[in-house]
Amino acid sequence: MRAHVLRRRLFRVLHAGLLACFLVFALFPLFWLLKVSVTPNDLLYSEGVRLWPSRITFDHYASVIAHTEFPLFFRNSAIVSSSTALLSTLVASGAGYGFSRFAFRGRAAIVGLMLVSQMFPLVMIVAPIFRLLSPLGLTDSLTGLVVVYTAFNVPFATFLMQSFFDGIPRDLEEAAMIDGAKRFQALRLVVLPLTLPGLAATLGFVFTAAWSELLFALMLNSSAAASTFPVGLLAFVSKFSVDFGQMMAAGVLALIPVCALFFVIQRYLVQGLTAGAVKG
Template identity: 40%
Template sequence: MHKTRGQRVGLAVLGIAATVFFFFPTYWMITTALKTPAQILSPDYDLIPLSVTFDNFASAFGKDGFTSFLTNSLIVTLGSVAVALAAGLLAAVPLARMRFRGRKGFVLLVLIAQLAPLEALFVPLYLIMRDANLLDKLPSLLLVYVAFTLPFTVWTLRGFVKGIPVELEEAAMVDGCGRWGVFRRVTLPLLGPGLVATSVFSFVTAWNEFLFALVFIRDKGNQTLPVWLSSFRTAFGTDWGGIMAASVIYAVPALVFFMFVQRKLVSGATAGAVKG
């Protein structure tokens, strides 16, 4: 059914209003980072800063341990994304394409693991890391983040694999491709949107995690950026300009990662590939 001009205008206005509503906190964060302390604490809050300063960004970049925290965050985040994608892909393909005893039960366990609250796993994970002598070490965070994101990765990639027509793989095998060749030349390229969706979820989950990073890592040399953000609040008060500037800096890697992979987010990659 074709929409009238009034309906299209109404939907456009609604979309613009929703965009402004969700973007406003980010805009507030950026403008606050560009203000002086006097402007930030002023009761007359200006939506558009009358003057701009980059002192807050200089203070954030100069904060003790920034480079170390950034490196640690990148290591555990990118490492957990890579491990979760590799393990999830190796589990998703057999679950979607093969029939074996216990398959449905395993899929159910994956779903249950995804639904389990993180708070319920906090104490057991801490005890496991303590007994394995992994506390105060980055591998402990990497393993925890993989455990958090792997069920979602397996479940999502399984759905994407099932969405790829089996006829494409059978045609490749008729043309002489083996099972590995079919996976590398047919299945894997068509899984691009699924891999991107799960990688974005894994990246954001690991990048923003604070509680486990705070408790499992007490050594400042191994702490991550979410813990670094908390250092702007002390017993003497909160450096609002500094913490807003640090939050802007903190958001940049996630934005860059998404911009790098978003071109793969194309739906309907196999539409029309098979007739009938």
């Protein structure tokens, strides 16, 4: 009995110790970003590896907000990411519902299509997409980015939404349909409320992906008026590569919205994937 208790305690210590390692590994790079962003320039070199500077300043943030175009980039990114998230989730909900509830001809072909769309380096389609969007006036425009990002995100978002729908028993909407509701009504009144966590997770996932995208934002849009945050940050880094304080302050600003969103939605992601995970 004694040995049993001891083993249990040992297991607990080991468990907590390992988790602490993971926490440090996950958070330290973010902590360092924050630390350098509040370190005054004169202390940056003299106190290089100290964990926290002896004096902190918010000057870097102030100059990023007041003297750069980051507020504009921030606004552009917010518009593009939220529109992409809404549009992708809408389209993917339809496809996910279709896959979850119907067996139909061409289903395997569509799944294959979605799989192939994940298989190649996106660099390869930059030029063709540019040629496709240019005559439509969709290059150097936020709308163009929204269209492109939506297409990129729909396959994975569909997979997510399908696994959320799979977790909702069919009997629920069938019962509603027997009671005289059309399928679409059943979808809206019965299924939709149950799938709100799934919608939140998918929205958050797509928002994060769109917020991060660099390549197409860089290649399709050239003017500052249509630049997103990643492009602005990259330009800033190549122009002022020694101003570490300001670069990291801009980086922290870029992190705030996605981290806040992710913090809220991550448990829905786990929940939603649980439903679809065991299917063969």
